[in-house]
Amino acid sequence: FDPSEATVVFVLGGPGAGKGTQCEKIKNDYKFVHLSAGDLLREEQKREGSEYGELIQNYIRDGLIVPMEVTIALLKNAMKESFEKENKTHFLIDGFPRKMDQAEKFEETVVEPKFVLYFKCSEEVLLKRLLERGETSGRVDDNIESIKKRFRVFEETSLPVIEAYEKRDKVRQINSEQTVEEVYSDVKKVFESLGL
Ligand code: UP5
Ligand code: MG
Secondary structure (H helix, E strand, O other): OOHHHOEEEEEEEOOOOOHHHHHHHHHHHOOEEEEEHHHHHHHHHHOOOOOOHHHHHHHHHOOOOOOHHHHHHHHHHHHHHHHHHHOOOEEEEEOOOOOHHHHHHHHHHOOOOOEEEEEEOOHHHHHHHHHHHHHHHOOOOOOHHHHHHHHHHHHHHHHHHHHHHHHOOOEEEEEOOOOHHHHHHHHHHHHHHOOO
16 A cells, blocks of 8 residues: 555544534545544544553543654554555545644655645634533543633644645635535535545
């Protein structure tokens, strides 16, 4: 498997913007595999014998960004597995990169993204969604304290990644304050305009 041949779309946006929700829809209609960096980290955290379990749990609870070596290794493995098992070459990378150095490292060692899908949403709406999800999600970071930390890290560290891709004309921005179906209809326009 040569990852430099893969088609990658980075799916970015604040905590609760709807990245996961929209990726699940995209993967049903297009030939993309959905790889959520957060989900991969949570799985690794639970995996028996993982040497990173505790580290991941602590970082996620504090809304901090897990050292990129861990996340990139998980992403590369998942891409390789999808290729070997299902011959998949198109990937939605959800919630990554969250920091400039991660973007650089991924481009160096994997591939440049075809484009960045950015779900833009106000903190007010995000907060409401996350608190509501927190009632049933069981996620250690769906509480008001962690959410505030996640917002700060997104604004200070992750938004600059999106801005850097904007300068390279790679960002397709979507208003994700609309209903799930309205957001998805905008998503489809992007994928169709690019012939995917
Ligand atoms: N919902 C979704 N769309 C809606 C809509 N249009 N209208 C109304 N409601 C909508 O959606 C969130 C909630 O909103 C759901 O209840 C949904 O039904 C509803 P979801 O699709 O889950 O949004 P998503 O953007 O995926 O939110 P998520 O909480 O997953 O985003 P985060 O970016 O915060 O979480 P992630 O899992 O990516 O990362 C978690 C942590 O892992 C990070 O804080 C960090 O500590 C760590 N991490 C790393 O260190 N490195 C990485 O590379 C990635 C993660
Ligand atoms: Mg998610």
